[in-house]
Amino acid sequence: MEIYQYFTAVSATVFFAFVIVLIRRDSILMGAAFRWLILALAILSLGIYPKLADVIAHWFGIAYSPILPVILACLILMLKALIADIERAKTQVKLDRIAQKLAAVEMDLKQMKNKK
Structure with a gap:
Protein backbone atom coordinates (compact mmCIF):
# COMPACT_ATOMS: atom_id res chain seq x y z
CA MET A 1 0.00 0.00 0.00
CA PRO A 50 -9.07 3.82 -3.52
CA LYS A 51 -8.87 1.82 -6.78
CA LEU A 52 -12.64 1.35 -6.46
CA ALA A 53 -13.02 4.94 -7.67
CA ASP A 54 -11.17 3.97 -10.86
CA VAL A 55 -13.50 1.06 -11.49
CA ILE A 56 -16.67 3.07 -10.82
CA ALA A 57 -15.42 5.98 -12.93
CA HIS A 58 -14.72 3.59 -15.79
CA TRP A 59 -18.31 2.24 -15.52
CA PHE A 60 -19.66 5.78 -15.91
CA GLY A 61 -17.24 6.65 -18.71
CA ILE A 62 -15.28 9.20 -16.67
CA ALA A 63 -11.71 9.35 -17.97
CA TYR A 64 -10.17 11.16 -14.97
CA SER A 65 -11.23 9.00 -12.01
CA PRO A 66 -10.20 11.39 -9.16
CA ILE A 67 -13.00 13.71 -10.30
CA LEU A 68 -15.64 11.06 -9.43
CA PRO A 69 -15.52 11.69 -5.64
CA VAL A 70 -15.65 15.44 -6.34
CA ILE A 71 -18.74 15.04 -8.52
CA LEU A 72 -20.37 12.81 -5.92
CA ALA A 73 -19.53 15.27 -3.15
CA CYS A 74 -21.12 18.11 -5.13
CA LEU A 75 -24.25 16.05 -5.74
CA ILE A 76 -24.46 15.08 -2.08
CA LEU A 77 -24.03 18.70 -0.97
CA MET A 78 -26.77 19.84 -3.35
CA LEU A 79 -29.05 17.09 -2.07
CA LYS A 80 -28.24 18.06 1.53
CA ALA A 81 -29.06 21.71 0.77
CA LEU A 82 -32.36 20.68 -0.82
CA ILE A 83 -33.28 18.50 2.16
CA ALA A 84 -32.36 21.31 4.56
CA ASP A 85 -34.60 23.74 2.63
CA ILE A 86 -37.50 21.28 2.71
CA GLU A 87 -37.08 20.75 6.46
CA ARG A 88 -36.83 24.51 7.04
CA ALA A 89 -40.01 25.09 5.03
CA LYS A 90 -41.87 22.43 7.05
CA THR A 91 -40.64 23.98 10.29
CA GLN A 92 -41.74 27.43 9.13
CA VAL A 93 -45.24 26.14 8.29
CA LYS A 94 -45.50 24.51 11.73
CA LEU A 95 -44.32 27.72 13.39
CA ASP A 96 -46.89 29.78 11.47
CA ARG A 97 -49.69 27.39 12.47
CA ILE A 98 -48.63 27.52 16.11
CA ALA A 99 -48.59 31.33 15.99
CA GLN A 100 -52.09 31.34 14.45
CA LYS A 101 -53.40 28.94 17.10
CA LEU A 102 -51.84 31.05 19.86
CA ALA A 103 -53.43 34.19 18.44
CA ALA A 104 -56.82 32.43 18.33
CA VAL A 105 -56.46 31.25 21.93
CA GLU A 106 -55.47 34.76 23.06
CA MET A 107 -58.47 36.21 21.25
CA ASP A 108 -60.79 33.65 22.90
CA LEU A 109 -59.27 34.47 26.28
CA LYS A 110 -59.87 38.21 25.75
CA GLN A 111 -63.48 37.53 24.74
CA MET A 112 -64.02 35.42 27.86
CA LYS A 113 -62.59 38.19 30.05
CA ASN A 114 -64.80 40.80 28.37
CA LYS A 115 -67.94 38.68 29.00
CA LYS A 116 -67.28 38.66 32.73
Whole structure:
Protein backbone atom coordinates (compact mmCIF):
# COMPACT_ATOMS: atom_id res chain seq x y z
CA MET A 1 0.00 0.00 0.00
CA GLU A 2 1.11 3.51 -0.78
CA ILE A 3 1.34 6.20 1.93
CA TYR A 4 -1.72 8.02 0.57
CA GLN A 5 -3.73 4.82 0.89
CA TYR A 6 -2.87 4.61 4.58
CA PHE A 7 -3.85 8.25 5.03
CA THR A 8 -7.18 7.87 3.23
CA ALA A 9 -7.94 4.59 5.01
CA VAL A 10 -7.22 6.06 8.44
CA SER A 11 -9.12 9.28 7.66
CA ALA A 12 -12.13 7.34 6.41
CA THR A 13 -12.06 5.02 9.43
CA VAL A 14 -11.92 7.98 11.82
CA PHE A 15 -14.85 9.66 10.01
CA PHE A 16 -16.85 6.42 10.11
CA ALA A 17 -16.15 5.98 13.84
CA PHE A 18 -17.10 9.61 14.50
CA VAL A 19 -20.45 9.17 12.72
CA ILE A 20 -21.14 5.97 14.68
CA VAL A 21 -20.36 7.76 17.97
CA LEU A 22 -22.70 10.64 17.04
CA ILE A 23 -25.47 8.18 16.18
CA ARG A 24 -24.99 6.28 19.45
CA ARG A 25 -25.14 9.52 21.47
CA ASP A 26 -28.32 10.61 19.63
CA SER A 27 -26.53 13.74 18.46
CA ILE A 28 -27.90 13.21 14.97
CA LEU A 29 -31.59 12.93 14.16
CA MET A 30 -32.62 9.47 12.97
CA GLY A 31 -33.55 10.68 9.48
CA ALA A 32 -30.15 12.27 9.02
CA ALA A 33 -28.32 9.41 10.76
CA PHE A 34 -29.12 7.02 7.92
CA ARG A 35 -27.80 9.47 5.33
CA TRP A 36 -24.62 10.08 7.33
CA LEU A 37 -24.11 6.35 7.83
CA ILE A 38 -24.41 5.69 4.09
CA LEU A 39 -21.99 8.55 3.38
CA ALA A 40 -19.56 7.25 6.01
CA LEU A 41 -19.69 3.76 4.48
CA ALA A 42 -19.02 5.19 1.01
CA ILE A 43 -16.06 7.21 2.29
CA LEU A 44 -14.78 4.19 4.20
CA SER A 45 -15.03 2.02 1.06
CA LEU A 46 -13.19 4.57 -1.07
CA GLY A 47 -10.67 5.20 1.70
CA ILE A 48 -9.74 1.56 2.11
CA TYR A 49 -10.04 0.67 -1.58
CA PRO A 50 -9.07 3.82 -3.52
CA LYS A 51 -8.87 1.82 -6.78
CA LEU A 52 -12.64 1.35 -6.46
CA ALA A 53 -13.02 4.94 -7.67
CA ASP A 54 -11.17 3.97 -10.86
CA VAL A 55 -13.50 1.06 -11.49
CA ILE A 56 -16.67 3.07 -10.82
CA ALA A 57 -15.42 5.98 -12.93
CA HIS A 58 -14.72 3.59 -15.79
CA TRP A 59 -18.31 2.24 -15.52
CA PHE A 60 -19.66 5.78 -15.91
CA GLY A 61 -17.24 6.65 -18.71
CA ILE A 62 -15.28 9.20 -16.67
CA ALA A 63 -11.71 9.35 -17.97
CA TYR A 64 -10.17 11.16 -14.97
CA SER A 65 -11.23 9.00 -12.01
CA PRO A 66 -10.20 11.39 -9.16
CA ILE A 67 -13.00 13.71 -10.30
CA LEU A 68 -15.64 11.06 -9.43
CA PRO A 69 -15.52 11.69 -5.64
CA VAL A 70 -15.65 15.44 -6.34
CA ILE A 71 -18.74 15.04 -8.52
CA LEU A 72 -20.37 12.81 -5.92
CA ALA A 73 -19.53 15.27 -3.15
CA CYS A 74 -21.12 18.11 -5.13
CA LEU A 75 -24.25 16.05 -5.74
CA ILE A 76 -24.46 15.08 -2.08
CA LEU A 77 -24.03 18.70 -0.97
CA MET A 78 -26.77 19.84 -3.35
CA LEU A 79 -29.05 17.09 -2.07
CA LYS A 80 -28.24 18.06 1.53
CA ALA A 81 -29.06 21.71 0.77
CA LEU A 82 -32.36 20.68 -0.82
CA ILE A 83 -33.28 18.50 2.16
CA ALA A 84 -32.36 21.31 4.56
CA ASP A 85 -34.60 23.74 2.63
CA ILE A 86 -37.50 21.28 2.71
CA GLU A 87 -37.08 20.75 6.46
CA ARG A 88 -36.83 24.51 7.04
CA ALA A 89 -40.01 25.09 5.03
CA LYS A 90 -41.87 22.43 7.05
CA THR A 91 -40.64 23.98 10.29
CA GLN A 92 -41.74 27.43 9.13
CA VAL A 93 -45.24 26.14 8.29
CA LYS A 94 -45.50 24.51 11.73
CA LEU A 95 -44.32 27.72 13.39
CA ASP A 96 -46.89 29.78 11.47
CA ARG A 97 -49.69 27.39 12.47
CA ILE A 98 -48.63 27.52 16.11
CA ALA A 99 -48.59 31.33 15.99
CA GLN A 100 -52.09 31.34 14.45
CA LYS A 101 -53.40 28.94 17.10
CA LEU A 102 -51.84 31.05 19.86
CA ALA A 103 -53.43 34.19 18.44
CA ALA A 104 -56.82 32.43 18.33
CA VAL A 105 -56.46 31.25 21.93
CA GLU A 106 -55.47 34.76 23.06
CA MET A 107 -58.47 36.21 21.25
CA ASP A 108 -60.79 33.65 22.90
CA LEU A 109 -59.27 34.47 26.28
CA LYS A 110 -59.87 38.21 25.75
CA GLN A 111 -63.48 37.53 24.74
CA MET A 112 -64.02 35.42 27.86
CA LYS A 113 -62.59 38.19 30.05
CA ASN A 114 -64.80 40.80 28.37
CA LYS A 115 -67.94 38.68 29.00
CA LYS A 116 -67.28 38.66 32.73
